[in-house]
Amino acid sequence: VLTAARMASGMQEKQYTPSLLNFFVYNPTFGQKEGEEEKKILFYHPSDVEKNEKIRNVGLCEAIVQFTRTFCPTKPAKSLHTQKNRQFFFEPEDNFWIVMVVRNPMIEKPNKDGKPPTVEYQEEEIIDTVYGAVVKQCYSMYKLFNGTFGRQMEAGGVELLIQKLEKFFYRYLQTLHLQSCDLLDVFGGISFFPLDKMTYLKIQSFVNRVEESLSLIKYTAFLYNDQLIWSGLEQDDMRILYKYLTTSLFPRHSEPELAGRDSPLRPEVAGNLLHYGRFLTGPTNLKDPEAKFRFPKIFVSTEDGYEELHLIVYKAMSAAACFMISASVELTRDFCEQLDGLVGPQLTLLASDICEQFTVNRRISGPEKEPQFKFIYFNHMNLAEKSTIHMRKTASVCLTSVHPDLMKILGDINCDFARVDEDEEIIVKAMTDYWVVGKKSDQRELYVILNQKNANLIEVNEEVKRLCATQFNNIFFLD
């Protein structure tokens, strides 16, 4: 992928960002007989690769994993660095391996005299933890919509599993934007919407009432502005559902809204109540006699395994409520109409309440309190994540406002933190005169980028203290 072309010493260089070369899923216990090696492969991307090459690549991975196991039986290799690419190995379930091969970023320098250009691979630009996290995310997302590999094997044998993998990853891999993966993928955090107690309690009350009236609903999640406010799901399930909602479902639906194409204010005939509620999953128009009442199904963990649920996502203005209902129940037009009639007006009201509250708070806190810092904050305990570096996510890309070099430094500091349990602080002066500060206190991590060319170490330290005092004064964060 060509993303940047820059002039350097009079010659035009082409820079290539990291890209996906291969992605495959295999199980070494399948097709163990000579000549049946292909049976090990459950999914292979790109699919047009010649069969023998597939078998060779899978075999190589198998060998590497086996080989490294001799050194540490419990922790086989996680990645393999080569000049041209980097491979990531992940065994999410016993004997099921997912392998992702990423081509290293590279610079292509044209040569004189019509010689082919020289390619320079930037082997050190890729961070293991970032792409390792991406592979895990791929699996989690698959599992969210399909359940475990093992479940499919039980349900329909290897044929079903292959079919499901094909169906899921064919589309999912197209949405992977490896060039914009960074520290946030490592965290896989959740952005929470800041809210006052009273409005929060109102939302609680709303959720409880809806769950009581429509007793089919087992779990509810509530979001505003793509940020989470309430989750009835457990943390790990919410984490991946949140990822799906904010990087896939919401962006897909916000674009027509932004374009002003559908103005979904609907006059309700019966109660004569106006509301903005609509289904983001399931039927697009309830009034349509042909409407289908099919919703995506998701799998979440329970005390003893997994349960399958319908995922109803219903949105009114910026407020979105996800209702989850056991998949064993068939959802009918009646139910959807009931939900629409009950939730639509209430959610519209709540959305405007929250919006009002939000603007009031904005006004109180004032623009001067807006941070001049660029920072990323993450709390491992509640997965809360906050970034002033990242722009709003869209379906296609996740934009950052800082140079990739700085993002790389953040990733490196994070790797350092991961190695020890102790609280730490790392201050780095980047080549570009930026200061990068990483702090770890208990389960929290904070990364700050300061653009103060002439500041010294002490001043930078003071500056970060100040930031903590204003931005994080309500949490215990050691200086």
Add this chain to the structure above:
Amino acid sequence: MSEDREERPLDREERPPDREEHYLDREEHYLDREEHYLELCENPVQFENASSVNNVFFDEANKQVFAVRSGGATGVVVKGPDDKSSVAFRMDDRGEVKCIKFSIGNKILAVQRTLKSVVLPDKRSLKQLKSQSINVNWYQFCPETAVLLLSTTVQGNVLQPFAFKVRAGSGTMSKMSKFEIELPVVPKPAKLSLSERDIAMATIYGQMFVMYLKHHSRTNSPTAEVVLYHLPREGVCKKTHVLKLNTTGKFALNIVDNLVVVHHQSSQTSLIFDIKLKEPDCAVNTHQPVLPARSIHPYRIPLAGPAVVPSQPPIPCQLYSSSWSVFQPDIIISASEGYLWYLQVKLPPTVNLLQDKGKLMDFLLRRRECKMVILSVCSQSGEKGRLPIVATVFDKLNQVYKEYLEAEQSYTAAVESGPSRGSAAPKRPVRTQAVVDQSDMYTHVLSPFTERKGVSHKFIIAVLMEYIRSLNQFQITVQHFLYELVIKTLVQHGRFYMLHQFLQYHVLSDSKPLACLLLSLESTYAPAHQLSLDMLKRLSTANDEIVEVLLSKQQVLGALRFIRSVGGHDNVSSRKFLDAARQTGDQMLFYTVFRSFQQRNQRLRGSPGFNPGEHCEEHVVHFKQLFGDQALIKPSTV
């Protein structure tokens, strides 16, 4: 049943009790016993029943019943509202007694034997203080408010009230503005059309009202109604409320607990009206009965005295008898049986009769003895109610609770600021039973509810959160025990993530006890530790606790850095830190901490040594053992 106020003996009619009918009656009543929301008091005033030789009189002002035997010659027995005020005496029989009364405090007795003269047996004289000349059809006097109402004009429907003020030695009488009662039909030619029986005076919610029982007329209103005229001390009397009776016949009125009770004789039932209860379906101030018509709870006359035969059951008393006399506000007298009862409202049956729980709460919150009934309504709605109903009930309770708290607060403020000139001393707000506070709710409703079997924990938590939401909505500070209950319930059902989210949004407000509770949860839910520390930090008064927590986690450097950052380094106990540092077994850590305190000592006292009071001797020895004497900061290095 009559509402006769003529100064004549109460009904002396002896009726043969119709046993058969009574028996049936009673059976029927027992079937729906739960529905009787009115009852006669258990301890009626008992007197000798009216007969040919015994005349009975009632004085509304003193609430005394006079039983006059043989014109007083064989004795007069006076019974007041309580046993102590009973008086007995004799007087000469000088003819039929038309009326007999005591003055306040039983000081002066007045007897009326002829139409136009009153005898004061003690031969005292009366003095005319003031006179007014008006043509009067009839009059009524309300002892509670000391207001006299005169019926004037030919039709009798122009009422002229007078207010009396009695002070020691003197009194005043002032004319209030007169008003006209709207008659259903204007008779032609004009004749007296407003009967004394159809007018009663009462105090409802602290306001004086003239109640007019407006009978149906063929032309306009098909059923009877009670029209209330508000009679302010100053200003104009206005028609303010219309109570729809939806039937016709003979009625009598009582006021009980600020409710207007309308007895209907032919159906032997009563209705109650609450003028503060707004009717959404009716025009302003038109009221329908709060509850469906029910009879007064069956009453049995206890057989007292030595003649009582144990096997003989008490005799059922005929309710709504035509010999009953009804007096304001809440008195019913049966002269023929010799009883004076106070009418009472029984609240428990109303709970099932009033389906609209919001309306029920409005109704109950204005009643005197409401607390236990309200709490039982809360428990019930917790059991089988729906959340919106539960929410309405909580909101209504907390509205009253908040009003009380505010009154209390401004009272305290007024008391603290001392007496101010020109304003009366602050009055402590009265805490009525309608004030249901958090501990009432906790003890009687919420805590038992969380332990109830067969209720989903989801619903329990929803109810608890709804209560907390309601308290917050009324800006009432939530008390710790409620948070504790929420946490206990969540922990019991393993809903830690839910708890985490509540804390994240500060739904459970910060406090030291809460932080400590969270700390205790750490072993079952690790993030509780962080939540607790955050809370202690926000409290900003819990720095010592934070240090303790960190030290207990062997985070000695963290504790040291923290206490420095909040400026408490100079005052902390060095021994505590050294103990903790030594316990970690980390020698370098011990070295660092030890040296840091030596530096502190140097800075504070000019010498690195520890004071004897700090009890650090053993740590000094330990330090020397580990690192040698030379590692100590020497005093000379200043």
